[in-house]
Amino acid sequence: MSRLIRTSEVLGLPVVTIDSGEDVAEVKDVVYGSDEGRLLGFTLNKRGFLSGKMKAVLPASSVSAIGPDAVMITNAEECLVSKAEAADAVSSPDKHRNVLGNEVVTESGRRLGVVNDLVLLLGGHGEVVGYELRRDESKEAWFIPRPAQLALSGETLLVPDSIDGYVSDDFSGFGGAVDRFRAEHGGEK
Amino acid sequence: MTSFKEAIGRRVLGREDAESIGKLSGFVVDPGRRKVMALVVGSGRKAAVYRWAEVSGFGPDAVLVQGAPAEGDEAKELSSGRGDPLGKRLLTVLGEEIGKVADLEFDPDTAELRSLKADTGVDLRAELLQGVGSYAVVVDTPS
Numbered sequence: 413m414s415r416l417i418r419t420s421e422v423l424g425l426p427v428v429t430i431d432s433g434e435d436v437a438e439v440k441d442v443v444y445g446s447d448e449g450r451l452l453g454f455t456l457n458k459r460g461f462l463s464g465k466m467k468a469v470l471p472a473s474s475v476s477a478i479g480p481d482a483v484m485i486t487n488a489e490e491c492l493v494s495k496a497e498a499a500d501a502v503s504s505p506d507k508h509r510n511v512l513g514n515e516v517v518t519e520s521g522r523r524l525g526v527v528n529d530l531v532l533l534l535g536g537h538g539e540v541v542g543y544e545l546r547r548d549e550s551k552e553a554w555f556i557p558r559p560a561q562l563a564l565s566g567e568t569l570l571v572p573d574s575i576d577g578y579v580s581d582d583f584s585g586f587g588g589a590v591d592r593f594r595a596e597h598g599g600e601k
Numbered sequence: 602m603t604s605f606k607e608a609i610g611r612r613v614l615g616r617e618d619a620e621s622i623g624k625l626s627g628f629v630v631d632p633g634r635r636k637v638m639a640l641v642v643g644s645g646r647k648a649a650v651y652r653w654a655e656v657s658g659f660g661p662d663a664v665l666v667q668g669a670p671a672e673g674d675e676a677k678e679l680s681s682g683r684g685d686p687l688g689k690r691l692l693t694v695l696g697e698e699i700g701k702v703a704d705l706e707f708d709p710d711t712a713e714l715r716s717l718k719a720d721t722g723v724d725l726r727a728e729l730l731q732g733v734g735s736y737a738v739v740v741d742t743p744s
Contacts, residue, residue, distance in 0.1 A: 426736065428737060431632075433632075433692070433736055433739050479695050481698040482692055484696045484739075535695040
């Protein structure tokens with residue numbers, strides 16, 4: 413079963429080099445590519461006493477693994493790039509594509525809740541496997557697999573009615589729900 | 602095999618004059634070669650660093666060194682603690698903390714590292730070692 417992590421849990425994690433065991437930065441924010449269905453990269457803060465924004469950014473393509481305790485990169489020289497070098501999307505994210513806060517509505521016009529968080533594959537490079545949606549009345553967290561997304565605008569995430577079968581109100585069960593959905597729908601779009 | 606933890610505090614003597622230089626206070630490891638690279642003797646201002654090439658014998662009761670300790674920038678870097686794995690956070694290449702480094706075993710004749718032991722009791726082959734730095738010791742995941 414896939415092991416998962418929410419992007420909110422990745423914020424503030426140290427960025428650590430594999431070849432030299434140094435915490436060279438910490439995650440400030442994630443940049444989501446909603447068309448690609450994965451993170452494009454991370455903006456960074458400095459570590460320690462001199463903390464504050466770092467000019468460099470970390471493109472998702474340079475990430476070795478996103479873990480529960482650190483984001484791993486091979487080395488700082490090659491993996492952290494200046495905003496000028498990074499692809500536009502990473503350095504100046506399109507605000508309209510910030511899916512957090514989007515309303516989740518089904519094809520038959522039923523509102524399920526609001527997107528509260530993005531769910532990533534643990535150990536991956538930023539693949540978004542689903543959304544955490546916050547239900548209005550109960551404040552419950554439900555998990556919706558990303559392949560279920562029919563359409564996405566700046567305000568709304570449209571999902572099929574059949575999504576009900578895959579919604580999980582349990583994060584640990586969500587990994588199984590993601591695997592089932594992908595298996596039945598022939599893998600990710 | 603020799604344990605890092607047990608060796609800390611061992612007498613370090615000069616091979617030429619049998620004079621005491623101090624006590625072994627730390628190891629410096631080369632994660633690329635998976636070997637002990639240098640020894641730190643004494644602490645604070647009087648700390649001296651000897652590259653492994655200068656170690657003529659590493660016995661159960663004393664360590665013998667010949668030649669001169671490292672100097673200048675090299676000495677500063679070696680004695681910075683960055684290359685010392687003992688007690689450090691153990692982090693896998695998948696970004697998961699699996700404990701702290703409790704001990705390491707090495708071959709005192711060849712300086713080759715054999716294994717690392719986490720404070721959780723988990724033993725890791727030295728081949729899994731990827732990097733040692735001020736934040737963590739990074740290891741590949743045991744398959």
